Amino acid sequence: MVDLPKRRPDEVLVHAKEAPPAIEVARLNLWYGKFQALHDVDLTIKSGIVTALIGPSGCGKSTLLRSCNRINERLGYVTTTGTIKVLGEDIYGEQASRIQVRAHVGMVFQRPNPLPLSIRDNVLFGHRLHATRHSSRADEDGMVEQALREVLLWDRVKDRLQHKATGLSLEEQQKLCIARLLPTKPTVLLMDEPCSALDPEATSAVEDLIWDLRGHYSILIVTHNMAQARRASDECVFMLMGRVVEHSATEAMFVSPQQQQTSDYIEGRFG
Amino acid sequence: MTRTPTSTHDSLARELARRDAAWWRDLAARLAVSIGGVSTILFIVAIFAFIGSQGFEFAWNRLSWSELFFGTRWEPTVSPPTYGAWAMIAGTAWITAVAMLVAVPLSFCAAVYIGEFATGRRREWLKILVELLAAIPSVVWGVIGLQVFNPMIQSVFGVQIGLNVLNAGLILGLMAAPIMTTLAEDALKAVPDSYREAAEALGATRWQVIYKVVLPHARPGLSAAVLLGIGRAFGETIAVLMASGHTLMAPGSVFDSAATLTATIAAELGEAAVDSDHYQALFVLGLVLFFITFAINLLADRIVRGRRRS
Incomplete structure (x- = not known):
């Protein structure tokens, strides 16, 4: 049995104020070829809370998210200037290896993308990449159980760990995609519209899970869904045309937005 | 064009x-396409029927199948003639x-480079x-075997004869590699990019992505590429x-000359009297x-299809 300490929301927020920021973005500019997708982004994401990135399509929110574990670099034509610090360390610094960055900053994608391996091998995939020495089978079993328990999947899949992960339902797949990040003990979880491929029930289950993970991990989530941002985040960042327009506590942003563009967007006048 | 509304x-x-x-063009196109499709079956059946009819009488009445497969002496013109094809079967094998030992690593490396590393114009x-390489006529490869590999093998390995299994295998391997590269690259391309992205996001290096995710997932396609390469090597003649030295003796090492089934047919069919036992x-x-x-x-087809179903 793995017991996870549950924190009350206010405790989480107090913790967030004291802890060093999870992510500090400074003067980040990013180009796809000649197209500039991010303009001088400055942003501080607090530790242990859920921060939602909102904004219309093409505003750069996914780009910003994907910069935070350098997965953007898969595309050969991306140029980045500025810095992104995770727990104070510059992940674009000369010393930083993107392989290590990705172990500390996990990413969940829009469409659940479990690898065509067994459930067990999916959970252990990241760990096996980064482990410096061979883990015993018992260690691995423990890791699999803990990760799957954390995402509330253990009871549903414990009897079929050897089955192909691609045979799970979309909700289970997405939870598995979160679970497989956990064995490398990341500090930040990035989620790129993690519920957009799911039906309403599954969406609510995954949202609950994200809310549960809060406190243990700093979570940055991109969403198109205003209602989701409102109910499942502590802070909100509104982006437009590659710039951060407004960053405030979620309640504050939805009740009394400071910028005209923000209020236009959340009231559905564009986007 | 304006059309008057139909009133009655x-x-x-x-x-x-x-x-x-457009209706007539559609009919014509459908006809032409179906004729093309059906004719494929027709050709296969016709070729099979032709080969069968030429050899059938002899195979049925006078040929010992055990001698054909296991007999070591192929002497159709001696009296009494013997028809043991073991030497050719062994030579072909x-x-x-050797051809696959050359072609598999070469083509897989090429496919991985083209499919996973090269980008843009270079790719x-x-x-x-690679496609151009596949289009080189086989007689040109034969000349390379005779004029380039032959002396090279003689001097590098210090053997008397450079026209041997090694030479023919190298040539065949190089000949089969381009088509295998193309097929293998297709197999790699069929692996969804989301798998690569998922693995990379977990911190896999490019090489880890390739050998832990891409290659295992592409295995059926890669097996099919190898099988079709083997088919290509089997059928190659000139x-x-x-390059093989064309000697009707089962080889004992790669430095022995050998003969293949195809080469024997090509070399002897012209001198065998039509409808004679030798001919048949x-x-x-x-x-x-x-x-x-x-x-x-x-088999290659089954492997690829089986994967698609699952």
Whole structure:
């Protein structure tokens, strides 16, 4: 049995104020070829809370998210200037290896993308990449159980760990995609519209899970869904045309937005 | 073009029954395409029937199948003639094996480079060059075997004869590699990019992505590429005839000369009297070849299809 300490929301927020920021973005500019997708982004994401990135399509929110574990670099034509610090360390610094960055900053994608391996091998995939020495089978079993328990999947899949992960339902797949990040003990979880491929029930289950993970991990989530941002985040960042327009506590942003563009967007006048 | 609205029932019926140019073109295109499709089956059946009819009488009445497969002496012109094809079967197997030892690593490396590492223009150029390589006539490869590899093998390994299993295998391997590269690259391309992205996001290096995710997932396609390469090597004639030394003895090492089924047919069919036993025996060899390549292609097809179903 793995017991996870549950924190009350206010405790989480107090913790967030004291802890060093999870992510500090400074003067980040990013180009796809000649197209500039991010303009001088400055942003501080607090530790242990859920921060939602909102904004219309093409505003750069996914780009910003994907910069935070350098997965953007898969595309050969991306140029980045500025810095992104995770727990104070510059992940674009000369010393930083993107392989290590990705172990500390996990990413969940829009469409659940479990690898065509067994459930067990999916959970252990990241760990096996980064482990410096061979883990015993018992260690691995423990890791699999803990990760799957954390995402509330253990009871549903414990009897079929050897089955192909691609045979799970979309909700289970997405939870598995979160679970497989956990064995490398990341500090930040990035989620790129993690519920957009799911039906309403599954969406609510995954949202609950994200809310549960809060406190243990700093979570940055991109969403198109205003209602989701409102109910499942502590802070909100509104982006437009590659710039951060407004960053405030979620309640504050939805009740009394400071910028005209923000209020236009959340009231559905564009986007 | 403006059309007058159809006011009466009669004119609507006429309108509905109208066959315009597009309708006729569609009919013509469908006909042409089906004829093309059906003719493929027709050709296969016809070729099979032809080969069968030429060798059938002999194979049925006078040929000992055990002698054909296991007999070591192929002496159709001596009296009494013997039709043991073991030397050719062994020669074909040896040369094909060497060819695959050359072609599999070469083509897989090329496919991984083209499919996973090369980008943009370089990738397009490489693909074109590989296809160009596949288009080199086999007689040119034969000449390379004779004039380049032959002396090279003699001097490097210090052997008397450079026209041997090694030479023919190298040539065949190089010949089969381009098509295998193309097929293997197709198999890699069929692996969804989301798998690569998922693995990279977990911190996998490019090489880890390739050997932990891409290659395992592409395995059926890669197996099919190897099988089709083997089929290609089996069926090749003129280049092997020129490079193998064409000696009707089962080889004991890669430095022995050898003969293949295809090369024997090519070399002897011209001098065998039509409808003689020798002539018919060569057609039986053709039948054996036909079945082997047919089986290999069928197997490759099953592997690829089986994967798609699952």
